[in-house]
Amino acid sequence: MLTDDKDMETRCPCGSGKPFAFCCQPALTGRKPAPTAEALMRSRYSAFALGAIDYLIETTASRKRSPGDAELLAEQTQVTTWTGLEIVSTEQGGTNDTTGMVEFKASFDSPEGSAILHERSNFERENGLWVYTDGEVELIPA
Structure with a gap:
């Protein structure tokens, strides 16, 4: 799905309502x-x-x-189904900023049940590109 440009009807998983090919796919494919x-x-x-x-x-x-990030992330993505994203707020993080914060709620299903990940994520520029640094996380049972 990451390289299929033929299906312009496939909606982006991020919930923007835009086709994946015009939303997150260009970032994911580099x-x-x-x-x-x-x-x-x-x-x-x-x-x-x-x-x-x-x-x-x-x-x-x-x-x-x-060093163990890839293994941990692979395990998490295999057992978690992300079902929705809501952007709560943003602070800075624009095209001319060097830092930013995005508060969001992400719904998911896992073997332990359904829940919502509520996070205030911090971002910064590294070599001119936005990167995730850390965040304040709260898990809310659904």
């Missing part, structure tokens, strides 16, 4: 980096939904990466 912190957050949500592990690692601040 054709066009996310221009804002919110766009990066949306593309990372889509990457979690689609199992794009390399993209998740590449868009994490280099100082925050660990």
